[in-house]
Amino acid sequence: MPTANISCAPSIGIRIALAALALLLPAGTLAAQTVAPGSSEAPRVNADPVFPFSNEIAAFAKADGANTGPPGGILFLGSSSIRLWNTGGSFPDEATVNRGFGGATTPDVLHYYPRLLPRAAPRSILVYVGENDLAGGATPAAVAHDLLALLKKLRADYPRSRIAFLSLKPSPIRWTLWPKMAAVNMTVAARSRVGRFDYLDVGSALLARDGLPDASLFRPDGLHMNARGYSRWTRLVDGWLDRGETASVTGQPAKTAPMGRSASLSD
Template identity: 65%
Template sequence: MLDIGPGIGLPAAGLRRTALTLLLACALAAPAAAVPPPAPARAAPGPGPNADPTFPFSNEVEAFAKANSAGPPMRDATLFLGSSSIRLWDIAGSFTDIGTVNRGFGGATTAHVLHYYKRLLPPVPPRSVVVYVGENDLAAGTTPDAVSRDILTLLKRLRADYPRAAIVWLSLKPSPIRWTLWPKMAQVNAAIAARARAEKFDYLDVGTALLARDGLPDASLFRPDGLHMNARGYQRWTGLVDAYLDHARPVGTSGGKTS
């Protein structure tokens, strides 16, 4: 037997190496055994399931349904319907002498309004309807002819559902960030204005009031994003729409309120 140290033979050294190896293995394994594995990550709680996953805005539309059932229905109200220009407008604060219902949702195209149409309407027929939609359609690349057809489809549907209400479509507005789209907007405005009398709705020019003397959009009437109006811009719209509503009458009558 070969000696490697005083009193230590090969078998003893082998046992010592084996023991050291086992101790080292246990020491390395201990921390892993002491720390439990991490629990599976949980998704942060959200606002709840989307009521209509195939379309955006469904949570906003559900909020409209809740508003409809929150209290007694408002009679002889004016329905404001459309995209973010309607949603961001302080409708109730701007038209304090009439009842109002705001059904604007940001980023909406005419196709979105048509998709959600029945869920946007108040429980009681309105006295009048103010519509602003179509601008986002053009920004998304839809042609002016297609935008005009969709807008007319919406207005015809409103007329069929509310045969006596005064219905007005607000012209597409010029904004600094979308000024390159203005020729297409003007084309849509002209097409809708040309059909107003035949389809029994009104056309109201709310774009000219937002232009500066040089014919360009007045940036002082818009928010820093160059798209949405600020309070001064909305004041101009309020003045125009308020004047219209003061003289608007239910279809087929010379005065009075919609029943």
């Protein structure tokens, strides 16, 4: 798989089209339509062009049309880190629905939101998105704002479901973005109690002893995880799901690991 681009420049064809449009429209028309960065209405830039949005969104609709899905399943929602995760094989005892699409930003998920939800209400929802936002140039504040808007929307639509945000992950190719990712993680984690969702630190498990991303957990592109990387995420999510099951039996609220605490995992 080719290395993902951190920024996507407009193609020559797009530039020509915009120039022609500018000649036809009154002065200032295009400028008036500009949207603030970080807004859910901002232009959607695919930071990971390996996966086309239209094909994947259409596939979700087709899957929903063929099968309503089991009630009380687990919804995985987000970008390519979700898309490439074999959630069915990783959680064989659970009914999983994977709604990850490659290159997705949080505004993309908000834009396509009605088309991403399964027809049957999920028992648990896990969200991973936001990394591509930063790679596309969004500020940590804008990313956190959009993530909290998405989580608020999910909480309103699924008041009885458990919801967890999977922290933005460090990776070799995007290591320079890690300080910004950490800022987003801190903001979202700080709002988890008020927003009634869980914050699950899945990034610490991908770091080596020297504090850098463990390259052995990633594919050759240095961005997407390999099977060993996903096995660590699976164990963390499995533990979160187990805590939820225990809480439902005992009637006690489920506990989550403190932010920044590393999981002791080995393959």
